[in-house]
Amino acid sequence: MSFIDSFKQNFIEADRWKYLTSGLANTMIITFFAVILGMVLGFIVAIVRCTYLKTGKMKIGNALCRIYLTVIRGTPVVVQLLIIYFVVFASVNISKTVVAVIAFGINSGAYVAEIVRGGIMSIDNGQMEAGRSLGLNYSRTMGLIIMPQALRTVLPALANECIVLLKETSVAGYIALNDLTKGGDQIRSQTFSPFLPLIAVAVIYLVIVMFLSFLVNKLERRLSANDRR
Numbered sequence: 514m515s516f517i518d519s520f521k522q523n524f525i526e527a528d529r530w531k532y533l534t535s536g537l538a539n540t541m542i543i544t545f546f547a548v549i550l551g552m553v554l555g556f557i558v559a560i561v562r563c564t565y566l567k568t569g570k571m572k573i574g575n576a577l578c579r580i581y582l583t584v585i586r587g588t589p590v591v592v593q594l595l596i597i598y599f600v601v602f603a604s605v606n607i608s609k610t611v612v613a614v615i616a617f618g619i620n621s622g623a624y625v626a627e628i629v630r631g632g633i634m635s636i637d638n639g640q641m642e643a644g645r646s647l648g649l650n651y652s653r654t655m656g657l658i659i660m661p662q663a664l665r666t667v668l669p670a671l672a673n674e675c676i677v678l679l680k681e682t683s684v685a686g687y688i689a690l691n692d693l694t695k696g697g698d699q700i701r702s703q704t705f706s707p708f709l710p711l712i713a714v715a716v717i718y719l720v721i722v723m724f725l726s727f728l729v730n731k732l733e734r735r736l737s738a739n740d741r742r
Contacts, residue, residue: 523709529700533713536696543613543692544679550618551678552671555625558582560655562626563633567641568651578626585623591684593620598688609690613682621678628674632667633659665736672729676722683718693717 524530558578565575585593594616602612636659644654686695697714701707 519706519709523700523704523706524713527703529703532691532696532699533693533717534696536691536693537717539610539691540679540682540685540693543610543617543682543685544675546614547617547621547678547682548675550614551621551625551674554619554622555629558622558626559629559633562630563655564651566634582623582626585620586627590617590620590681591687594684595687609685609688612688613685613690613692617678617682617685620681621674624674624677625671628667628670629663632663632670635666636662668736669729669733672725672732676725676729679721679725680718 524533558581561571561574561578565571594613597616597619598609598612633655640658640662641651641654644658645651649657682692683694685692686698689695691699694714697710700710704710
């Protein structure tokens with residue numbers, strides 16, 4: 514079979530290309546909301562841990578955060594996805610997309626937390642003392658002085674975490690969710706031709722990742738240029 518005939522069979526006939534477009538839409542939706550959830554969880558955990566490290570307060574919160582980080586970073590994301598879908602929400606009628614967002618968001622939050630914590634702890638202690646000397650309490654000093662500097666430092670790393678999360682969503686098909694990878698697999702199962710569907714999925718992921726990487730590199734160059742001023 515020629516390449517043109519194979520292309521028609523895999524994508525044109527029966528409008529099979531729609532499996533890829535609908536899967537891509539689901540992948541982007543999951544990634545977008547999982548990034549938001551991961552950022553929220555990550556910042557909360559990072560602040561709790563840094564508060565404990567700097568002041569000795571929030572011991573229980575810090576202990577819970579460490580358990581969360583150990584469990585999430587120590588187990589595969591696909592296992593977490595399966596546990597959340599087949600165990601946590603086994604008796605609940607819930608959208609698979611919502612389950613995927615929760616699973617990937619919780620997973621990403623652990624990595625975001627460590628990125629942000631590293632950024633906060635890299636800020637010189639003199640910044641905290643300067644805030645206190647201005648009459649600011651710990652919370653205001655953290656919010657007005659420490660966090661803006663830390664965020665500037667870790668912004669490229671956070672952007673790269675978003676790229677990693679996008680690729681991690683490729684395992685969403687384990688719960689029969691029609692993401693981009695699953696879309697390619699559905700075409701393959703109908704045409705019994707694995708090459709073009711899987712290559713198409715890989716190319717789509719590659720294009721998206723290259724575009725996001727370009728934005729991250731542009732961001733890094735802009736931050737570097739601002740630092741030299």
